[in-house]
Each structure stands twice: as structure tokens, then as C-alpha cells.
Amino acid sequence: MQNEGRVMRSYSSSEQLLQQVASLKEELKECRTQRKESEDKYKRVLDSRFEGFMLLDENRVIIEVNKALLKISGYDRNDFIGHLVDKFYDKASLNFYSASPDHFSFEALFRAKGGCLIPMLFSRSTLNDENHQITGYMVFLTDLTDLKETQEELKRAASTSGLFCQGCGQCVKQCIAELPIPDLMRAYMYTYDYRNLALAKGLVVSLGLPGRVCEDCSSCPVRCSIGFNVPAKIRDIVRLRDVPTEFLS
Ligand code: SF4
Ligand code: SF4
Numbered sequence: 337m338q339n340e341g342r343v344m345r346s347y348s349s350s351e352q353l354l355q356q357v358a359s360l361k362e363e364l365k366e367c368r369t370q371r372k373e374s375e376d377k378y379k380r381v382l383d384s385r386f387e388g389f390m391l392l393d394e395n396r397v398i399i400e401v402n403k404a405l406l407k408i409s410g411y412d413r414n415d416f417i418g419h420l421v422d423k424f425y426d427k428a429s430l431n432f433y434s435a436s437p438d439h440f441s442f443e444a445l446f447r448a449k450g451g452c453l454i455p456m457l458f459s460r461s462t463l464n465d466e467n468h469q470i471t472g473y474m475v476f477l478t479d480l481t482d483l484k485e486t487q488e489e490l491k492r493a494a495s496t497s498g499l500f501c502q503g504c505g506q507c508v509k510q511c512i513a514e515l516p517i518p519d520l521m522r523a524y525m526y527t528y529d530y531r532n533l534a535l536a537k538g539l540v541v542s543l544g545l546p547g548r549v550c551e552d553c554s555s556c557p558v559r560c561s562i563g564f565n566v567p568a569k570i571r572d573i574v575r576l577r578d579v580p581t582e583f584l585s
Pocket of ligand 2: 517560566
């Protein structure tokens with residue numbers, strides 16, 4: 337009877353053990369499912385972004401990228417994975433925006449496939465474990481091409497706006513000789529902005545100006561609304577009348 341009891345107890349503990357193993361297996365399966373769902377969710381979020389994304393390990397080696405980065409760069413995923421992030425930008429072009437212990441942003445030229453250089457904003461955040469040890473980095477990359485082109489256009493506009501008469505007509509009544517100042521300013525623009533001297537000369541000649549222009553006033557009362565030195569520009573531009581046409585083409 338004693339042996340029977342031992343067998344029953346041992347049978348019973350084997351059953352319990354098997355149940356525990358089954359339960360652990362179930363928990364493990366549930367954990368894996370949850371982790372997979374969480375990874376899929378995280379990947380969907382990253383893939384839906386317009387910005388490029390890189391996940392780096394603690395040595396700045398790329399371990400994941402998103403679809404947007406593949407599209408921007410022209411590379412395949414395998415061109416990135418296992419490579420140092422430094423390989424993908426020109427360090428000489430680096431320009432820091434902000435920096436703190438866990439985050440910094442910089443602009444640099446990104447080396448896309450085929451050697452094309454793309455102005456890119458890199459925003460890097462550090463990933464730490466519970467002991468504050470660095471475990472990796474997240475890097476978001478924003479293509480600055482459109483922004484740079486707009487900035488260049490604004491610069492060009494700013495540098496040439498000084499050449500454009502606004503045609504407000506404020507100066508016309510102030511001029512003692514009643515010169516067609518806005519037309520003369522247009523000729524100035526043809527010369528120095530369009531670089532079309534023939535067009536400028538044609539306009540100047542067509543205005544029927546007196547022989548001496550802006551040379552007889554003791555002082556000039558003209559005050560241009562955008563600050564042009566009107567008589568200086570006029571004296572400059574009327575010289576075109578004396579330039580032989582064959583030098584203007
Ligand atoms: S200097 Fe020239 S612009 Fe000024 S008032 Fe005399 S003619 Fe007119
Ligand atoms: S005041 Fe200046 S901007 Fe206005 S029409 Fe005369 S030259 Fe042009």
C-alpha cells in the first residue's frame with residue numbers, strides 16, 4: 337500500500353510538472369505573439385513615415401532601416417545593414433544644429449546610390465538600458481533638398497532685388513528735368529540683371545533724352561522709395577548711347 341501511495345504521488349507530480357511545462361509553453365507562445373505584434377506595429381509606423389530611419393547598434397552599425405530611406409537613397413536594405421552609419425555622409429559637410437547628451441542634430445551631405453549627394457538633416461537619439469548603458473541609436477533623416485532650393489531662390493532674389501525698380505513713380509514728379517526715370521531703371525535692369533545690352537541701349541535711345549543727363553543739377557531732389565541712387569544709375573546707363581552697336585551683341 338505504501339509503494340502504491342509513492343507511485344500515486346510521483347504520478348501526480350509528473351502530471352503537475354507536465355501541466356507547468358504546458359503552461360510555460362503557452363506563456364512563451366503568447367509572449368512571442370505579443371512581441372511579433374509589437375515589432376510589426378513598430379515597423380508599420382516607421383514604414384509609414386516620410387522621413388528616413390536607421391536603427392544603429394551601440395557601435396553605430398546599422399541594424400535596421402525603413403522604406404522611406406530606401407526610396408530616398410536608392411539603396412537596397414542590404415546595402416545598409418552591417419555598415420557604419422559614417423559611411424553614408426560626408427563628414428566635411430557636417431554642420432551641427434543642436435546637441436545634448438541623448439540627442440543631437442546635424443546637417444550633412446548624404447551619399448546616395450550613384451554618388452548623388454543629398455542635403456540631409458540627421459536627428460539622432462541615444463537608446464540606453466536600465467543601467468544607463470548605451471544600447472544603440474535611432475536616427476531620423478530628413479531630405480532638405482526642397483528647403484535648400486528655396487533658400488537658394490530666396491538668396492538669389494535678395495541679391496537681385498536691389499536691381500529692380502518697383503515702378504512706383506514717386507521719383508517722376510521730383511525730377512527737375514522730368515526724366516522718364518522708371519524707364520531708365522528698366523534699362524539698368526536689362527543691363528545688369530538680364531545682361532542684354534542691346535535691349536537696354538534700344539530702350540535708352542528710344543526715350544529721346546537730352547544730350548546732357550543728370551549733369552546740370554546742383555543737387556538732386558529725387559528720393560527713390562527703395563533707396564536707389566537715381567542720378568548715379570542714370571548717368572551709368574545713359575553711357576550706352578555712345579557704345580557702338582557691334583559691341584553690344
Ligand atoms: S540729377 Fe537727374 S534725376 Fe536728379 S533731378 Fe536732376 S535730372 Fe532729375
Ligand atoms: S522711386 Fe525708385 S522704385 Fe519708384 S519708380 Fe522711381 S526709381 Fe523706381
